Amino acid sequence: MKYKDYYAVLGVARSASAKEVKSAFRKKAKEYHPDLNPQHAEKFKDLNEAFEVLGDEQKRKRYDTLGANWQDGANFDPRQAAGMGGFNVEDLFSGFGSGGSAGFGGADFFESLFGGQQRASASARNPYASQQQGRYQQQQQAQPKETKAQLDSEQPIYIQLEDVLTGVERSLYIPHRKEEVSFKVPKGIEPHQRIRLKGYGKESTRQKGIFGDLYLKVTYQEHAVFEVKPASHNLYCQLECPPWGFVLGSTLKIKTLSGDSFELTLPPNSSTDKKLRLKGYGLPVMKPKAGETATVGDLIVQLKVALPTAPTKAQLTAYEALKKADAL
Numbered sequence: 001m002k003y004k005d006y007y008a009v010l011g012v013a014r015s016a017s018a019k020e021v022k023s024a025f026r027k028k029a030k031e032y033h034p035d036l037n038p039q040h041a042e043k044f045k046d047l048n049e050a051f052e053v054l055g056d057e058q059k060r061k062r063y064d065t066l067g068a069n070w071q072d073g074a075n076f077d078p079r080q081a082a083g084m085g086g087f088n089v090e091d092l093f094s095g096f097g098s099g100g101s102a103g104f105g106g107a108d109f110f111e112s113l114f115g116g117q118q119r120a121s122a123s124a125r126n127p128y129a130s131q132q133q134g135r136y137q138q139q140q141q142a143q144p145k146e147t148k149a150q151l152d153s154e155q156p157i158y159i160q161l162e163d164v165l166t167g168v169e170r171s172l173y174i175p176h177r178k179e180e181v182s183f184k185v186p187k188g189i190e191p192h193q194r195i196r197l198k199g200y201g202k203e204s205t206r207q208k209g210i211f212g213d214l215y216l217k218v219t220y221q222e223h224a225v226f227e228v229k230p231a232s233h234n235l236y237c238q239l240e241c242p243p244w245g246f247v248l249g250s251t252l253k254i255k256t257l258s259g260d261s262f263e264l265t266l267p268p269n270s271s272t273d274k275k276l277r278l279k280g281y282g283l284p285v286m287k288p289k290a291g292e293t294a295t296v297g298d299l300i301v302q303l304k305v306a307l308p309t310a311p312t313k314a315q316l317t318a319y320e321a322l323k324k325a326d327a328l
Contacts, residue, residue: 151212233297
């Protein structure tokens with residue numbers, strides 16, 4: 001397997017804490033997300049793969065120890081290592097008899113020399129030796145099972161407001177499964193809610209082919225025009241109006257999140273902090289709460305005074321006339 005420096009992929013030191021690893025992944029995942037930068041799809045896959053390893057304590061230990069062969073760490077057999085240049089006590093007796101240590105070696109070898117006294121003396125020194133060995137074997141066999149929570153994993157997913165408005169089908173590459181999975185983003189999903197991908201979590205280290213679930217935690221992607229406030233389905237935006245529009249009244253044009261265009265009427269003598277509301281042009285409610293009748297939020301338009309950045313001579317003359325009139 002080709003070695004990948006997962007620490008370099010996430011841009012963290014090898015001594016980085018779990019919190020630092022998670023923070024680095026979130027920052028880079030947002031920067032290289034395919035929805036924002038399709039040309040970085042491969043980079044995003046590497047980020048997911050790196051976090052899958054470094055974000056898991058056990059996998060990170062195996063990676064730090066075995067490098068590119070970290071996935072084989074669970075199958076490591078110390079007896080094989082001993083046979084490769086190390087000292088193996090079983091080899092000491094392999095030349096006796098046709099059966100190796102089973103034919104004339106190990107305990108049988110010592111019995112043949114000492115007439116069984118070696119085994120007897122060991123039992124005499126520790127009369128509970130057989131019981132202790134039995135308990136040790138039981139402990140080895142009765143390893144605690146992994147809980148579902150230990151196999152489940154979570155990662156952030158960034159959703160555009162337009163997708164919240166209509167719902168959408170998305171796909172995500174799962175590095176440890178080496179496959180891409182499709183899933184639905186339901187209409188009206190809220191920040192911090194999770195989308196469950198059954199069977200795409202971490203793989204059991206004790207039973208191959210057994211996987212937990214992957215949970216995608218929703219975050220709204222920042223929008224250029226509209227804003228969403230916490231625990232609200234209303235959308236907020238600003239709309240500029242010239243100073244005389246507040247005094248004389250004005251007709252303003254606005255485009256909603258869905259792309260619909262409207263003309264808003266601003267009555268004369270309106271205050272500069274006036275807000276206009278378009279009912280039913282906010283975000284949909286996925287699961288209305290008890291007593292909640294509205295299934296869609298509103299669009300709240302905050303008016304903002306638009307001053308000329310480079311006023312013309314005619315505009316300056318008009319402002320001078322207004323200044324003199326105001327002084328009378």
